[in-house]
Amino acid sequence: MIKFILRRLLLTIPTFVALMFVTFIAIRLVPGDPIEVRTGEHGISPERLAYFRHELGLDQPVWKQFIDYVWHLLHGDFGVSLSSNEKVLTEFLTLFPATLELSIAGILFAVVLGVPAGVFAAVKRGSWFDHTLMGAAVAGFSMPIFWWGLLLIMLVSEGWHLTPVSGRIDMINFYFEPTTGFMLIDSLLSDQKGAFLSALHHLVLPMIVLGTVPLAVIARMTRSSMLEVLSEDYVRTARAKGLSEFRVISLHALRNALIPVVTVVGLQVGGLLAGAVLTETIFSWPGVGKWLIDSIGRRDYPALQGGILLISSLVIIVNLLVDLLYGAINPRIRHG
Amino acid sequence: MFNSSLKLAASVGIAAMLLGASAVSAKTLVYCSEGSPESFTPALNGTGTSFDADRPVFDKLTAFERGGTNVVPGLATSWDVTDGGKTLTFHLRKGVKFHSGVNGFKPTREFNADDVLFSFNRQWKPDHPYFKVSGGKYDYFNDMDMPALLDTIEKTDDYTVVMKLKEPNMPILANLAMDFASIHSAEYADYLMKTGKPEQFDQIPVGTGPFIFVTYQKDAMIRFKKNADYFGEKALVDDLVFAITPDPTARLAKLKAGECHFAIAPRPADLEEIKKDKSLSLISQSGLNVSYWAFNTEKPPFDKKEVRQAFNMAIDHEAIIKEVFLGSGTAAKNLIPPTLWSYNDKVSAYPYDPEKAKALLAAAGVTTPIDIDLWYLPVQRPYNPNGKRMAEMMQADLAKIGVNAKLVTYEWGEYRKRMQKGEHLTGQLGWTGDNGDPDNFFFLRGCAASKGGQNVTKWCNKEFDDRLNKAKSVSDIAERTKLYEEMQVIEHDEAPDMKIAHSIVFEALRAEVTGYKQSPFGSHEFQGVDVK
Numbered sequence: 076m077i078k079f080i081l082r083r084l085l086l087t088i089p090t091f092v093a094l095m096f097v098t099f100i101a102i103r104l105v106p107g108d109p110i111e112v113r114t115g116e117h118g119i120s121p122e123r124l125a126y127f128r129h130e131l132g133l134d135q136p137v138w139k140q141f142i143d144y145v146w147h148l149l150h151g152d153f154g155v156s157l158s159s160n161e162k163v164l165t166e167f168l169t170l171f172p173a174t175l176e177l178s179i180a181g182i183l184f185a186v187v188l189g190v191p192a193g194v195f196a197a198v199k200r201g202s203w204f205d206h207t208l209m210g211a212a213v214a215g216f217s218m219p220i221f222w223w224g225l226l227l228i229m230l231v232s233e234g235w236h237l238t239p240v241s242g243r244i245d246m247i248n249f250y251f252e253p254t255t256g257f258m259l260i261d262s263l264l265s266d267q268k269g270a271f272l273s274a275l276h277h278l279v280l281p282m283i284v285l286g287t288v289p290l291a292v293i294a295r296m297t298r299s300s301m302l303e304v305l306s307e308d309y310v311r312t313a314r315a316k317g318l319s320e321f322r323v324i325s326l327h328a329l330r331n332a333l334i335p336v337v338t339v340v341g342l343q344v345g346g347l348l349a350g351a352v353l354t355e356t357i358f359s360w361p362g363v364g365k366w367l368i369d370s371i372g373r374r375d376y377p378a379l380q381g382g383i384l385l386i387s388s389l390v391i392i393v394n395l396l397v398d399l400l401y402g403a404i405n406p407r408i409r410h411g
Numbered sequence: 412m413f414n415s416s417l418k419l420a421a422s423v424g425i426a427a428m429l430l431g432a433s434a435v436s437a438k439t440l441v442y443c444s445e446g447s448p449e450s451f452t453p454a455l456n457g458t459g460t461s462f463d464a465d466r467p468v469f470d471k472l473t474a475f476e477r478g479g480t481n482v483v484p485g486l487a488t489s490w491d492v493t494d495g496g497k498t499l500t501f502h503l504r505k506g507v508k509f510h511s512g513v514n515g516f517k518p519t520r521e522f523n524a525d526d527v528l529f530s531f532n533r534q535w536k537p538d539h540p541y542f543k544v545s546g547g548k549y550d551y552f553n554d555m556d557m558p559a560l561l562d563t564i565e566k567t568d569d570y571t572v573v574m575k576l577k578e579p580n581m582p583i584l585a586n587l588a589m590d591f592a593s594i595h596s597a598e599y600a601d602y603l604m605k606t607g608k609p610e611q612f613d614q615i616p617v618g619t620g621p622f623i624f625v626t627y628q629k630d631a632m633i634r635f636k637k638n639a640d641y642f643g644e645k646a647l648v649d650d651l652v653f654a655i656t657p658d659p660t661a662r663l664a665k666l667k668a669g670e671c672h673f674a675i676a677p678r679p680a681d682l683e684e685i686k687k688d689k690s691l692s693l694i695s696q697s698g699l700n701v702s703y704w705a706f707n708t709e710k711p712p713f714d715k716k717e718v719r720q721a722f723n724m725a726i727d728h729e730a731i732i733k734e735v736f737l738g739s740g741t742a743a744k745n746l747i748p749p750t751l752w753s754y755n756d757k758v759s760a761y762p763y764d765p766e767k768a769k770a771l772l773a774a775a776g777v778t779t780p781i782d783i784d785l786w787y788l789p790v791q792r793p794y795n796p797n798g799k800r801m802a803e804m805m806q807a808d809l810a811k812i813g814v815n816a817k818l819v820t821y822e823w824g825e826y827r828k829r830m831q832k833g834e835h836l837t838g839q840l841g842w843t844g845d846n847g848d849p850d851n852f853f854f855l856r857g858c859a860a861s862k863g864g865q866n867v868t869k870w871c872n873k874e875f876d877d878r879l880n881k882a883k884s885v886s887d888i889a890e891r892t893k894l895y896e897e898m899q900v901i902e903h904d905e906a907p908d909m910k911i912a913h914s915i916v917f918e919a920l921r922a923e924v925t926g927y928k929q930s931p932f933g934s935h936e937f938q939g940v941d942v943k
Contacts, residue, residue, distance in 0.1 A: 111824035113457050116792075116842050116865070117554040118827050127548065158449055159629075160545045160610065169629060228664050240664040246632055246652050247439045247670075253628065359656040361630030369446070 083398065087391050091384070095148070098383045099141055102376055108133060109157045109374040131157065144380065153385075154377030158370070163381035167363060171385075172256025173243065174362030177354065178347050180278055181285035186340065189290045193297025193336075194329060197305060208294060215291030220350050224284040224357035231280060238280050241359040245273045281358040285350050289343040296339045300332040307331075333404055341397030345390045439650040440924075440942055442935065443662045443671035447630050447655055450545060451616035453590035454534050457550050462590040463935045467622035467635050467651060468510070469593035470643070472501055472527065472572075473584055477644065477936055478928030480699075480751055480847030482584050485643075486522065486594055486619065487572075496579030496884045497562075503527070503570040508640050509596045510623040514615040516599050522619055524566035529597035531557075531564050541600055545613040551591035555845060579884035581891070585846035590934075593618065621646045621938035630655055647926065647941040666691060666919055672942055673920045673927070675935065679737040685919050692922055697741055697748040698914040699931050701852070702794035702841035704785075704805070705908045708870040710836055712777050719906040721771035722837075723761040725812045726805055732912055735801045739917065740794075743910035745899050747852045750931040751844070752888070753895035758903045768812045779813025786830065786838030789820045793933075794841035794914050801911070802839065830867040839911075840867055847932065849895045853879055856902055870907035 110127045111119065128134045132143065147154065153163035196205040232240045239245065243258045251265035259278070262270035304310060305328055313327045314320075352364035363382060370378040448464035449456045456462060474485035487501040507522040533541045534549040535558060552558070560583060562575040576583065586592065599617040603609050616624050621643065622635035633653040637646040654671050656662045662674040663681050667688065677685060677693075685693045706713040706722065713719055728742045744760035747753070772779060785805060788798030795801065798820070806816045816837075821829060830838050842865075844851050858876045860866035875898050882894040916933050923943045930936065 106822040107824055114550070114824070115457070116827070116840070117550070118824075118831065118865075119550075120553070123553060130546075157546075159447075160450065160613070166629070173631075225660050228661060233664050233667055236668070240668050240670055241656060241658075241661045242654060242665075242670070243631065245670075246441060246654055250634065252626065357658050357661055359631070359654070359658070359661060361628060361655070365630055365657065 080395070080399075083395050087395075090391065091388070094384060094387050095145065095380070096141070098380050099144060100137075102371070102374065102379050103137060105371070105374065107374055109376060112372075112374045148384075153381035156370075156378040157375045158373045158378070163377050164385075166366070166378065167382055167385050169256065170361060170363045170366050172253075173258070173360055174348070174351050174355070174364060176257045176259065177278070177281055177285060177360055177362060178344070178351060180282040181347060181350075181354075182289060182340065182343065184282050184286035185289035185293050185343070188286075189293030190297050190333075190336065193294040194301055194324065194332075196294070196298045197301035198324060200302065205298075209298070212291040212295045215287050216295075218287055218291075220284060220288070220353045221357060223287060224280075224354060227280050227284060228357070239273075239277050241277075241357070243274060243277050243360065244270065245277075249273060281354050281360055284357070285347065285354045288350060289340070289347060292339055292343060293336060296336050297332065300335045301328060304328045304332040330404060334401060337397055337400055337404060341394050344393045348386055348390070438648040438942055439652055440648040440673070440937060440940060441652045441654050441671040442937065443656040443665050443674040444633075444653045444935075445655070445657055445659075445662070445675050448627075448633070450613040451624065451627070452545065452595070452613040453593045454530075454549050454552060455545055455613055456590070459933055464633055464653060465593065465616065466590060466620070466934065466936060467938075468616045468620045468624050469590075469595075469618035470507075470620050471588050471590075471592045471594060472503075473588040474643075475585075475588050475847060475930075475932070477939065478930060480585075480931050482588050482847075485588065486527075490584070492581075492886050494575075496581060496886060497576050499574040499576070499583070500567075501527070501572045501574065503572065504642060505570060507619050507642050509599065509619055510617050510638060513617050513624055514603075514611060516596075516602050516617055518596060518598055518617075520598060522594070522596075523569040524572050525569075525597045526594050527572045528564060528566060529600060530592070530594045531561075533595075533600075534591070535561065535564075540604060541609065541612065544609045549591070551589065551845070555586045555589070555591070557586065581883055581886050582846060582848040582850040585848040585851070589846050622651050625650075641938070644939045646938050648937070651937050663919065666921060669921065671921075672924050673918070673935075675918065677917055677919045679739045679917075682738070682917060690922050691919055692924075693917060693919050694927075694929050695915050695917045696929050696931065697750050698793060698916045698933055699748055699750065699844035699847065700794040700841060701743050701746055701748060701913055702792070702839065702911040703743070703746070703908040704837060704839055704911060705830070705835075705867045706837050706906075707833055707835055708868050708907050709833060712775065712781070713836065715775045715777075716905055717771050717775035718777060719908075720761065721768040721775070721777075721812070722809075722814075723906050723909045724764045724768040724771070725814070726808045726909060727763045728760070728911070729763070731801055731804055734804060735795075735797050736912060736914070737796075739796070739915050740912040741915055743913050744903070746842075746855065746902065746910065747849055747895075747899075748844075748913040748931075751847065751849055751852070753849045753892040755896040755899040757896075758899050761906075761909075765808070765811050772812065780815055781813070782815045782817065783809075784819050784836045785809075785816040786819045786821075786826065786835045788839045788841075789826055790823045792841055793843055794912065795839065796914075798839050831863055831865065833863075833867070833869050835867070838867065841911075844932070849891075850879070850883055853882075853895065853898055856907060868907035870905065872901065872905055875901045875905075 110124060132140060156163055156166055192208055196208045199205055228240055231237050249267050249270045253261050254264055255261055258274040262274040310328050313323045351362060352368055355362045355365040367382045446460045448461035451465050453462055453465045471485045472487040473482050476483045486504050488504050489502045491500040509518040511517050532539050534552040560576055560580055562577045564574050566572050596617050600612055603612050621638050621641045623638050625634040625636050627633045632655060635651040637649050656665060659678045663677055665671045666674040685691050706719050708714055732740050732742055744758055785802055787802035788795050802818050809816045842855055854860055855865050856870060857879045858871035861869045861871045878894045878898050882891045885891050918929060925943055926940045
């Protein structure tokens with residue numbers, strides 16, 4: 076087991092190096108440098124431009140900048156954001172809990188609804204429920220997130236007044252300093268009556284929007300995986316033994332059917348972060364997705380490089396965890 | 412655990428203010444802003460979004476009258492202009508208190524001349540202990556040419572500051588009302604230097620302004636509290652919250668739902684809907700900007716006045732306003748927008764008249780068809796939402812008078828540099844005013860700026876330039892107004908450019924908001940604003 080983890084961790088090193096290199100080069104290929112991009116019609120004098128380029132080390136050859144960057148990175152230094160002058164790591168850690176909270180909610184929403192729906196559709200194969208669900212799943216999968224988010228705001232918030240429009244909490248009635256960065260937890264810790272409910276209320280729409288695509292994928296995957304498993308001999312044997320249908324489905328079939336579903340959930344984490352960028356923008360959710368998009372506009376090299384590297388690490392870690400989870404679900408593929 | 416130490420520091424500092432408060436305040440004004448500020452020190456910032464976020468905290472020596480461009484007393488109650496306009500003596504306001512309790516800082520003295528010296532020297536003197544803190548980019552201080560204008564700034568006593576200039580320059584009084592000239596507490600700076608956290612100076616602000624900084628959560632919100640001791644127009648609400656809402660559709664939805672009272676920059680497509688909604692109100696005025704199409708007057712055929720006039724008549728202005736600005740722009744005839752003092756409304760715009768344009772070209776000896784290049788803006792600017800679309804429309808209009816325009820563009824920095832060097836024959840550009848002084852627009856056509864500078868028409872006209880320089884040294888507003896009005900007539904006749912448009916800035920607010928005054932600068936101020 077430990078050997079397996081170590082081997083997998085070693086394999087991530089080339090991935091990291093490639094990632095560092097690609098993000099480093101890609102952002103530099105975008106026209107406009109971080110100093111010039113912030114100047115308006117006034118422009119900037121050549122002397123001031125040269126001075127700031129020197130201060131930021133941008134007058135060095137790119138290969139040297141890269142080596143410096145990697146050197147600092149190896150010492151745990153992600154650099155300082157060019158726009159806010161805050162440490163990239165501090166900024167990331169301040170914003171990341173919001174993204175994580177939203178992502179966890181989104182994936183929970185997708186799994187909690189998607190797995191039972193997929194199972195039910197498989198069991199009732201060919202029924203109206205099956206057809207409706209699969210039709211909805213295709214729609215859900217092909218839904219442009221931006222459009223979906225705005226539509227829900229207009230319908231649910233503006234039209235029916237069921238949820239708040241955006242933000243993480245009612246700013247008029249509640250105010251407390253964040254302690255963990257997770258609004259649900261902080262609102263509980265704040266001891267302010269109604270704060271937790273307000274935070275939960277604010278989470279509903281973004282969660283649905285972010286969870287829609289994974290929900291569709293998971294429901295479809297669960298259904299097809301279940302169908303495959305349900306035709307296996309051991310399911311027939313279980314039924315022949317006279318086990319209740321519930322036991323057959325939930326214990327014998329579902330457990331085996333879940334393996335590809337878990338893979339898909341793992342893969343969705345990457346997609347979830349991409350979706351978070353849009354969801355965060357629509358719902359004014361102060362997470363890392365929006366921060367990264369802003370950093371591109373500002374050519375904030377350190378923030379972008381650091382942010383992408385940190386997010387990629389998380390995706391890699393999640394995928395590793397997914398691999399380990401297989402063993403837990405199915406002992407036959409436990410790692411020796 | 413993820414919280415930055417800054418926020419903790421801020422929260423500790425203001426603990427007294429908030430202790431036990433479940434913070435359900437009597438009156439809260441929520442402003443749906445569009446983004447996070449770069450920092451809380453205006454001198455380091457460059458965007459309107461950032462200045463809006465800093466402004467509640469600070470005052471300047473001079474101020475702009477709320478809702479206008481007139482310069483009125485701020486932290487200086489009066490000033491004397493002597494030595495032919497080269498010496499400005501500021502008499503400082505007494506009894507002004509800096510905010511107490513923010514970030515653990517308790518001021519021991521009131522505002523005085525040391526704070527003024529600190530605020531300018533930080534941006535000016537590379538050996539100042541705070542010069543390099545937070546990157547040391549003082550873009551506006553440099554953009555407004557302060558290093559070239561200032562000779563010395565000294566105090567003669569605690570409440571008198573003498574500013575000596577290298578040459579007479581009256582617009583500097585307006586510069587001093589700009590955000591970059593905000594006055595900081597020198598004592599707070601010392602306090603942070605001693606505690607080894609000078610960078611917090613730009614993240615947790617202490618000023619004398621109408622609101623006291625409480626907290627900032629990046630990309631989420633900024634919170635301020637009313638400054639009960641404020642010397643000027645007081646805040647009428649207890650709390651001011653900036654709810655950072657980048658998406659304009661979400662901003663409008665929040666406004667409608669009552670989650671904010673005020674929203675910046677509604678989308679042109681939503682204007683009708685806002686007008687119809689009885690719970691909202693829509694206000695608008697011309698932005699302090701202009702877009703123009705510059706002719707390089709050093710290159711033929713644009714060295715001839717008649718040719719430039721002909722091109723002015725060849726373009727259908729109204730169509731551009733409709734198609735490109737979608738109603739959020741107004742046709743321009745002068746370089747300055749109508750909200751600025753000295754705007755000369757007697758100047759009449761060139762009519763759209765392709766036939767007359769053709770005749771003028773022929774009279775000037777230009778045989779058509781001719782080829783020209785037309786540079787178009789590569790980026791969206793406040794005064795030009797879509798340079799390319801605009802250029803295509805101009806190209807189609809020009810074809811009608813026998814001119815083949817080749818569309819050219821470069822990356823924004825490159826574009827500006829090449830135009831300043833005069834590599835173009837014709838090109839789009841524009842300007843956003845900084846200080847509400849007409850000089851801040853008219854210098855764009857001055858001879859000094861024509862040599863590799865901002866005057867991309869390369870037009871240098873003695874009559875115009877003499878008046879431009881004279882107006883800078885005269886302190887009498889009526890006399891300056893007259894000079895600027897004459898300059899507009901000269902420039903209109905000479906036509907070194909074709910003025911295109913001034914943008915229209917829209918703001919949407921809830922009907923229960925009272926006392927708000929729209930600023931010609933596009934800035935947002937909340938003292939004197941109430942929620943009924």
